[in-house]
Amino acid sequence: MVPLRDIIVVVLSVYYSVNICFGYHSCKDLKQYNTNLQSGEYLMYNGKGQTYKAFCEFHGTYGYMFISKNAGVEIKLDLINPDTHEVLVRHARSNGKQYDTNMRQISSKYSVPLSIQYSKYVNYARPLNSNTMGPFLYLGFLPRSIANQKSKQGYSANGKDFTFTNCDRNPNSYLAFFFNPSNGNPTNYHLRCCYSKLMQDWINEGQTAPNKRESHLPQSYFFQFEMHMGGCGGYAINGYNKLSNICGAALGMRFSL
Template sequence: MKVAIIASFVYLFGCFGFVDGASCSCEDLKLDERKSGEYSFYNNRGEQYKVYCEFHRNYGYTFISKEEAAKADFACIGQSHSQVLVRHLRSNGHQYDTVMKQISSHSSVPLNVQYKSNVGYARPQNHVTFGPYIYLGFLPASIARSKTKQGYRANDVDYTFTNCDANPNSYLAFFVNPNHNDPYGYYKRCCYTKLMRDWIDVGKKASKYLPYNYFYQFEMHMGGCGGYAINGYNTFNDIVGAALGFRFSSCSCEDLKLDERKSGEYSFYNSRGEQYKMYCEFHRNYGYTFISKEEAAKADFACIGQSHSQVLVRQWRSNGHQYDTVMKQISSHSSVPLNVQYNSNVGYARPHNHAAIGPYIYLGFLPTSIARSKTKQGYRANDVDYTFTNCDANPNSYLAFFVNPNHNDPYGYYKRCCYTKLMRDWINVGKKALKYLPRNYFYQFEMHKGGCGGYAINGYNTLNDIVGAALGFRF
């Protein structure tokens, strides 16, 4: 079954709507962009509040006004943790948009939004003077407290600095400032660097304008030598305020919420407007998303609804049958999230065949910071732990799925090492799949564990009967 999620839209500014109590976010409405405007929702205390829902072709943004921030249900607002939209208002009356993300080297670190708190992150200078506030955290203090390259990504360009003294500031704070106080005096002596202004200067003129009360006074602080700034002063004297837009999108199988009779291929659009297909497998109250080799480069991995506690690995054997294994961390590492990246492995050991048969989808079990130790490690397959003791603290702990577009032979490491029992256990406990995937969803793969856990590529040695494997993201 192939159904494209495609619609045509026309913009109409300023409509207002009331929503039933079952809906609590703009994402729930799934309206077209003719309906952008203010909508009323109810929080979990039964209080009514308004937000501005801005709808685009297959995504949108939620904005919260200063008056409504205290009542807004931040836990319910649909939002991406990989990007936000910051819309700033200039003194000439124009509004400009900047999509902000982590810099490339920290792309696996989620953005963090909190209301009137900054748990795990550096505290804003004006938390008392201007508060309450909405807090956008880039790097938590545990990462920012180091003399490394840090910064932000604005409209697809990295803007960076080197943290000179390990000061862990890495945030943008939006202040309600109900009493119209003057800011704390730190801004008079520090530190309006170019980095503080770069994200503003690359802003693109907004196609839709927000009402004035959605713009907050704000401060940005980076480092340790990155800079500090408040709008309305110094090089920011032309900036009236900024609004924080929480991105949501209909870009995953989870959004469709269909029953299992409707399993099949569906078309979505990524953030660049490119159409791509995924296989959505629906079960009674959950499901899996699978990405084919042809579509992996276009797939929006940040948007795909997925559990970080488990994945489904479906293997295809040479006898034509397909088998399922639910894979998790071993019990002693159950609090460590699984990590999925496309054509990268930031924080994890690199696959042997990253160049020979890449690009690849990377399933990381333990990051190198944990795997680089002589401890019990492994994986959990269909509710059984399979373990080894890392004999030399080699930090390999992954399963990599290779697109191999040129049908290259793998790097020769597989000829001399290391087809242990552990490399096959997850395959042997696989259960015959109830639904079969098309062939192009199966990838060549390699598994590597340790330090004495093993190394294997399908199609060779004890895995010579395995044609490939597909990675299913659970929602």
């Protein structure tokens, strides 16, 4: 007769194996196995037997995956495997409207992949609010080894290059999106440095997001964010100064179908 303890171990092992191995880890997985699914909010598994909400936006041969600010679990980006050539950043304004900006490297740096990390910034500059407002999603443009040069840098927004010349080799080149579960306050860096037009160009280039109900992102997907560029590129965090009417931004990770 098999001891009850061994039976329980087997049952639990099977349960967690199903959660870890057979749950959907990304919008791409979900769509490939359920081809008739429409855009909307779905549960994803993080590879550790835990679930979190994600919003899947499908566009025929490609799509975007947005992660809820209320996820509350570790996000395993290697299971999502996002495209590193382009992302969609959707921002929300105080008037309730949402706007989309496709972001890439500038033309001269197009061969450099974007970096998308969860609460890490390996080979990139540290977000200033990482300690008090983390965890965070990190969108890195240029790694430190490139960003610390006195060269033309920046980003592409909806097909237009927006650039600056790094004046002092400061290696910042990122957008960081903060989950901020403890509702921490940002550092006062934005009070003394260094708003520039570059911090808002990608916002001004935003195009009205799809107005269909199934594509409208819930408020819980918009993060407080900071952008930092250079060395003379600028710094800003939304909700303050020139970005006081920007309620937050959501990182849409692109995938192909």
